[in-house]
Amino acid sequence: MTREPGDLPSRRVDRTGCSGRTLRERLPPRSGHPSAPISRWRFAVAATKHTIHVCTRCRGGNGQPGLLLLGRLQDLLAARTTCDLVLGGVGCMAGCDRPLTVGFSAPGKASYLFGDIDPDLHAQALLEFADLYTSLLGGWCNEGQRPAGLAGKIIARIPAPAEHSLQ
Template sequence: MTRNTSHRITVCTSCRHKGEDCRPGYELIAKLRRAISEAGDSIPEDFEISGTACLAGCDRVCTVAYHATRKASYLFGDIQSDDDIDALVDFAKQYAYLHDGWCSSIDRPRRLRKSTLARIPATIMALEESLERVS
């Protein structure tokens, strides 16, 4: 089977718990990479896992986004590295099979249902030629 790397998980690396200096995003990236790797073929698509400076979920540390070509994107907040790693892997398994990325909150892993910050529809740009002349 040819594996595709159009699926991505992006973790905020600047988020920090209020009143603390720790930045849990870096630790989450390492744990998530390990967990996805250990899941092996139970995830039918490769997921590139990387960090970014900010996902604008500062009040809901730690923030994680799932996105793919021609699929809805998801933004989750309040992710606890140790508690939520299994739910993040389970969502990767589910997301890989969703042809358009769309699922309702009750279909997502239980630990992610209330931490969903956004579901962003896929953007597909279509340009049409106008048959009318602009005067």
């Protein structure tokens, strides 16, 4: 079999161990002939990693609320059957006036920074936003689309670089 430009590899590209399926199995079926190449656009979407960044330097009444939030988010993500998100701690996100800060990013999408996050109150709302964010083509949403638990928590929405924008 000859590979054409734009064909996907039959091996998984992401090595997170989340699903064990190949990218071909996760994409919708191709139209036309079975050997027709899959478009590069669909490959880019399938391989996109959505990341939740949690500040681990922020201080609060609970000591280090970032570490507490990371633990809560890990527990909530572990209960899911699929894992499309990457969770990570960041030494400082420069949102010190509104601790605890949490960011969302993905290649080709707008990024978000939220502040005044309470690990006990907002972990579920953050995952609800993560689900919304993964479904948005360019990452853009307005306050009315975001979970009610995150109302008034937004610090910044940063557009994707023009060369990566999908809009």
